[in-house]
Amino acid sequence: MKRLRTILLLAITVVFLLAWAFPIVWSVLNSLKTDKDALAYPPKLLFEPTLDAYRDVLFGSGSILPNLLSSMIISLGTTIVTMVLAIPAAYALARLRFRGKKFTGFYVLATQMLPPVGIIIPYYIVLRNIGWIDTYQGIILIYLSFSLPFAIWLLVSYFEDIPYEMEEAAYLDGASRLRTLWRIIIPQVRGGIAVTVVFVFLNAWNEFLFAVVLSGNTVRPVTIAMFNFVSVEQTLWAKLAAVSVLAMLPVVILGIVAQKHIVKGLTVGAVKGGGRR
Amino acid sequence: MSARGQVVFKDIWKKHGEFVALKNVNFEIEPGEFFALLGPSGSGKSTTLRILAGLDAPTAGQVFIDGKDVTGADAAERDVAMVFQSYALYPHMTVAENISFPLEMAKMPKAEIAPAVFDAARKVKIEHLLDRRPGQLSGGQQQRCALARAIVRKARLFLLDEPLSNLDAKLRLETRVELKKLQRSLGMTAVYVTHDQEEAMTLADRMAVFMAGEIQQIGTPEEVFAKPNSIDIAGFIGNPPMNLVQAKYQDGDVFLGGHKFETTMQAAGSRDVVAGIRPGAIRLGGDGLQSRVDLVEHLGDTAVLDLDIGGALMRVRVSDENVPKEGDTVAITARPQDIHLFDSQTRMRLS
Numbered sequence: 001m002k003r004l005r006t007i008l009l010l011a012i013t014v015v016f017l018l019a020w021a022f023p024i025v026w027s028v029l030n031s032l033k034t035d036k037d038a039l040a041y042p043p044k045l046l047f048e049p050t051l052d053a054y055r056d057v058l059f060g061s062g063s064i065l066p067n068l069l070s071s072m073i074i075s076l077g078t079t080i081v082t083m084v085l086a087i088p089a090a091y092a093l094a095r096l097r098f099r100g101k102k103f104t105g106f107y108v109l110a111t112q113m114l115p116p117v118g119i120i121i122p123y124y125i126v127l128r129n130i131g132w133i134d135t136y137q138g139i140i141l142i143y144l145s146f147s148l149p150f151a152i153w154l155l156v157s158y159f160e161d162i163p164y165e166m167e168e169a170a171y172l173d174g175a176s177r178l179r180t181l182w183r184i185i186i187p188q189v190r191g192g193i194a195v196t197v198v199f200v201f202l203n204a205w206n207e208f209l210f211a212v213v214l215s216g217n218t219v220r221p222v223t224i225a226m227f228n229f230v231s232v233e234q235t236l237w238a239k240l241a242a243v244s245v246l247a248m249l250p251v252v253i254l255g256i257v258a259q260k261h262i263v264k265g266l267t268v269g270a271v272k273g274g275g276r277r
Numbered sequence: 278m279s280a281r282g283q284v285v286f287k288d289i290w291k292k293h294g295e296f297v298a299l300k301n302v303n304f305e306i307e308p309g310e311f312f313a314l315l316g317p318s319g320s321g322k323s324t325t326l327r328i329l330a331g332l333d334a335p336t337a338g339q340v341f342i343d344g345k346d347v348t349g350a351d352a353a354e355r356d357v358a359m360v361f362q363s364y365a366l367y368p369h370m371t372v373a374e375n376i377s378f379p380l381e382m383a384k385m386p387k388a389e390i391a392p393a394v395f396d397a398a399r400k401v402k403i404e405h406l407l408d409r410r411p412g413q414l415s416g417g418q419q420q421r422c423a424l425a426r427a428i429v430r431k432a433r434l435f436l437l438d439e440p441l442s443n444l445d446a447k448l449r450l451e452t453r454v455e456l457k458k459l460q461r462s463l464g465m466t467a468v469y470v471t472h473d474q475e476e477a478m479t480l481a482d483r484m485a486v487f488m489a490g491e492i493q494q495i496g497t498p499e500e501v502f503a504k505p506n507s508i509d510i511a512g513f514i515g516n517p518p519m520n521l522v523q524a525k526y527q528d529g530d531v532f533l534g535g536h537k538f539e540t541t542m543q544a545a546g547s548r549d550v551v552a553g554i555r556p557g558a559i560r561l562g563g564d565g566l567q568s569r570v571d572l573v574e575h576l577g578d579t580a581v582l583d584l585d586i587g588g589a590l591m592r593v594r595v596s597d598e599n600v601p602k603e604g605d606t607v608a609i610t611a612r613p614q615d616i617h618l619f620d621s622q623t624r625m626r627l628s
Contacts, residue, residue, distance in 0.1 A: 168332050169365035171352040173426070174382035183378075187369040 158192030282466025316487030
């Protein structure tokens with residue numbers, strides 16, 4: 001019985017793992033093929049690997065390096081502004097008691113339920129009227145409208161886990177409110193901050209729909225540039241795959257760095273017996 | 278150490294909407310005193326401590342520390358240190374960083390911090406744990422770390438909010454003794470909140486007993502034990518607590534289960550009272566009230582008897598020699614000075 005359970009669990013794990021790994025494996029393999037090999041049917045599993053596609057997309061005429069830079073500016077900008085605003089806001093929301101607090105949580109979720117297509121036209125008109133189409137500040141502003149509520153909502157639960165007595169102890173030790181937030185509270189929600197940074201960065205990095213409408217020739221993130229390899233006449237699969245792999249790298253690196261901070265159980269044993277909340 | 282840490286609470290009220298948490302609380306604490314705030318949960322003792330610490334503001338009244346009105350002052354400005362019931366250690370910092378935090382906030386020069394931290398840690402015997410994090414410590418060690426963080430700064434006042442309640446029974450007794458020694462040797466003024474009357478009795482120089490948001494009595498543990506001000510205090514202090522029975526008072530005597538007991542009260546007349554006798558003050562034998570032994574609890578060197586006196590329960594503590602058996606009939610007497618009389622309406626002390 002127990003053995004059967006183990007086998008079943010293992011089988012499910014393998015299925016999920018395959019489903020998860022397939023697109024990545026496919027991208028990596030195709031990025032090492034020539035365009036001709038990539039189109040071969042049935043797909044060639046044995047082929048002579050080449051870095052031609054990478055060389056083309058990085059240093060060729062249509063280099064995507066400026067687009068990677070664009071994506072980086074947009075994503076970093078969105079992440080930094082989001083965190084700078086979301087951390088104090090989430091802290092305040094976690095601590096303050098006011099009427100309708102429960103409702104604000106739902107409101108934040110509601111903004112995420114809104115289909116993006118529905119608001120893309122109004123957003124375009126607003127940005128056009130203030131002349132921010134095809135600017136970094138324009139795109140970052142639009143991304144903030146999604147990432148900020150989400151980040152606050154995510155962070156509030158982390159702040160709420162910190163016992164109130166921790167702050168009171170800091171006040172009695174002579175710390176000001178700001179110092180308490182910086183020295184006592186924020187280090188304890190490090191894990192939550194790391195998670196939020198990854199999510200916000202990832203969403204900004206991968207965003208396509210708004211970018212395609214609101215960007216132009218000056219600001220052109222890699223998700224849009226990638227689309228150039230798909231056209232009516234042909235799809236340059238090898239180059240598309242190479243760009244995909246390159247675009248994946250920063251997020252993968254961020255994930256690895258963030259993981260170090262997502263230490264579970266850091267707060268275990270700090271406070272005995274619960275106490276007043 | 279200079280004698281500082283005088284506290285005055287003047288006409289303090291605390292209301293949460295309609296609910297009155299503190300009703301006109303007044304007391305003074307002398308420098309160097311170990312002062313306990315004792316009471317059952319919800320009696321207002323913790324609220325009092327929080328108002329003293331500056332974590333809560335009173336609705337009305339004034340708080341003075343060393344003669345200065347601090348009623349509107351922030352916690353950080355009051356120069357008071359506190360040990361929380363939960364310890365509230367900073368989990369991301371080592372023990373040394375925890376202890377040095379108040380010094381850093383006080384802008385002590387870096388060179389002086391390390392020796393001060395070591396000194397405080399040594400006083401509570403955790404100097405070998407300075408590199409650990411709170412999560413790696415046992416409950417007793419965490420408690421000591423919280424103590425060290427509170428004493429390191431040599432604050433005016435040392436506040437303790439049920440600091441022993443999360444320790445196991447044996448460790449609690451040991452720590453209790455050490456706490457008292459520590460307070461004596463440092464000469465600090467300590468304000469100690471507890472619901473454990475035994476802790477308050479053993480630790481405090483003086484104590485304030487809270488009942489339902491009011492201080493019902495302030496005095497030394499001996500005074501409160503010997504002359505409790507009200508039925509509630511009488512029933513709260515002492516283990517087992519004082520026997521309290523409805524009785525009839527007449528011309529200096531009180532009638533319990535039909536038997537006459539002399540009291541120290543001399544007023545003429547007749548009235549209903551509640552008579553209180555401590556279990557240890559009751560003597561067996563002689564010409565006394567006849568009662569049946571319902572239950573015998575052996576506690577080692579003493580035993581506690583549950584006696585039935587005409588339907589009411591009376592608990593008696595006797596030494597372990599010649600303990601009666603269950604079902605026996607014994608006669609009980611008590612000296613006049615051991616009989617406490619309370620008004621059954623106002624619940625306050627009469628004699």
